[in-house]
Amino acid sequence: MLPPPIRYTADLEQLRDDEADTDASLEKSFDHILETTAEDYGHAVRAVHAKAHGLFEGTFRVHDGLAPELAQGLFAHAGSYAASVRISTNPGDILDDNVVLPRGLALKVDGVDGPLLAGTEGAVQDFLFVNAPVFATARADQFAGKLKLLAATTDRAPGAKVALSTVLGFINTALGKVGLESGALEGMGGAKQVHPLGETYYSTVPFRFGDHVAKFRLRPISPDLTALTGTVVDTKGQPDGLRAAIREASAGLTGEWAFEVQLARDTEAQPVEDASVEWKEEDTPFQQVATLTVDAQDSWSAEKVARIDETLHFSPWNGLEAHRPLGGINRARHRAYKHSSNFRVAANGCPVAGHDA
Numbered sequence: 002m003l004p005p006p007i008r009y010t011a012d013l014e015q016l017r018d019d020e021a022d023t024d025a026s027l028e029k030s031f032d033h034i035l036e037t038t039a040e041d042y043g044h045a046v047r048a049v050h051a052k053a054h055g056l057f058e059g060t061f062r063v064h065d066g067l068a069p070e071l072a073q074g075l076f077a078h079a080g081s082y083a084a085s086v087r088i089s090t091n092p093g094d095i096l097d098d099n100v101v102l103p104r105g106l107a108l109k110v111d112g113v114d115g116p117l118l119a120g121t122e123g124a125v126q127d128f129l130f131v132n133a134p135v136f137a138t139a140r141a142d143q144f145a146g147k148l149k150l151l152a153a154t155t156d157r158a159p160g161a162k163v164a165l166s167t168v169l170g171f172i173n174t175a176l177g178k179v180g181l182e183s184g185a186l187e188g189m190g191g192a193k194q195v196h197p198l199g200e201t202y203y204s205t206v207p208f209r210f211g212d213h214v215a216k217f218r219l220r221p222i223s224p225d226l227t228a229l230t231g232t233v234v235d236t237k238g239q240p241d242g243l244r245a246a247i248r249e250a251s252a253g254l255t256g257e258w259a260f261e262v263q264l265a266r267d268t269e270a271q272p273v274e275d276a277s278v279e280w281k282e283e284d285t286p287f288q289q290v291a292t293l294t295v296d297a298q299d300s301w302s303a304e305k306v307a308r309i310d311e312t313l314h315f316s317p318w319n320g321l322e323a324h325r326p327l328g329g330i331n332r333a334r335h336r337a338y339k340h341s342s343n344f345r346v347a348a349n350g351c352p353v354a355g356h357d358a
């Protein structure tokens with residue numbers, strides 16, 4: 002028998018004295034990255050996760066008949082919502098796909114009902130994921146320290162290699178944490194260039210889940226996606242090889258992902274303030290509450306590039322109060338995402354939806 006889920010209370014979060022300093026340090030590093038890349042490309046891009054590889058329009062379907070502990074917030078009632086998806090890799094530079102990097106998946110669910118977090122623009126709920134179950138650092142001040150080193154190496158093409166080794170350090174840390182350092186890593190500390198559509202994506206950090214607290218996961222379930230799990234994309238000589246591989250697969254697939262929640266049941270084993278601790282599935286399993294579906298489509302159409310890559314802004318702070326981001330890493334994301342988005346609006350001179358969030 003599993004212990005019952007803990008109840009959400011504001012005092013699950015423990016603020017640190019240095020959080021304003023951390024925010025300022027992050028902002029300084031991001032400014033350096035944003036200004037360098039904008040000058041380099043003649044166009045402002047995201048401070049991290051700058052390169053998109055696949056863009057999708059789909060449907061997010063909340064299941065009917067969920068158990069009371071799962072029927073919370075957006076998931077309180079069955080429903081079907083329009084959704085937008087952006088698949089990325091994590092550096093702030095636009096790099097050659099010959100290099101293997103951690104992946105991100107950002108999901109925006111449109112037309113949600115209920116009280117929104119202050120600053121959310123539109124009735125949306127964003128969910129952001131990466132393809133590892135834990136974050137690279139426990140706390141935001143540690144992340145700010147690593148980012149400072151990375152920002153210092155952000156430069157025109159020759160500098161990219163230096164930036165990479167720092168980014169690869171992040172991969173090794175994240176994979177090492179879950180015991181994948183041997184076997185899964187190849188050559189100079191890189192991982193395999195696996196197909197992004199076959200990967201499982203994790204929120205890595207916790208969120209309020211109505212009366213409870215949860216981490217989220219997006220797991221491929223349709224045969225068209227699971228067939229891609231673990232397959233290696235040959236990106237040699239193809240700087241945008243991931244984009245090409247996703248586009249080729251997307252032209253004929255039905256993509257279905259299980260949206261799953263993992264409820265906190267023990268504040269020691271499932272901490273809110275330490276993003277480097279994996280919440281073990283044997284202690285608290287992931288449970289499916291919704292399905293994300295995408296039909297066959299052009300994952301790099303000019304229309305989607307203009308709408309999703311250029312004008313949408315994804316942030317964990319765009320959403321329902323019932324899914325408030327929790328913990329120090331999430332608190333540090335509040336100002337950082339808004340700052341990066343505002344920079345794009347100012348530099349590119351066009352509106353970014355949700356940029357106030």
Ligand code: HEM
Pocket residue numbers: 027031046047048049050087088089105106107129130131136141144203204205206313314315330331333334337338341342
């Ligand atoms: C202190 C920790 C973090 C900071 C400071 C940070 C900062 C940022 C910033 C500034 C952006 C660009 C936003 C924009 O310009 O629109 C971004 C994007 C992103 N971040 Fe984070 N992040 C942090 C942690 C995380 C975590 C824990 C995840 C895990 C799920 C994550 C996943 C993503 C993804 C997927 C994107 C791309 C969003 C898109 O496609 O537009 N980040 N992050």
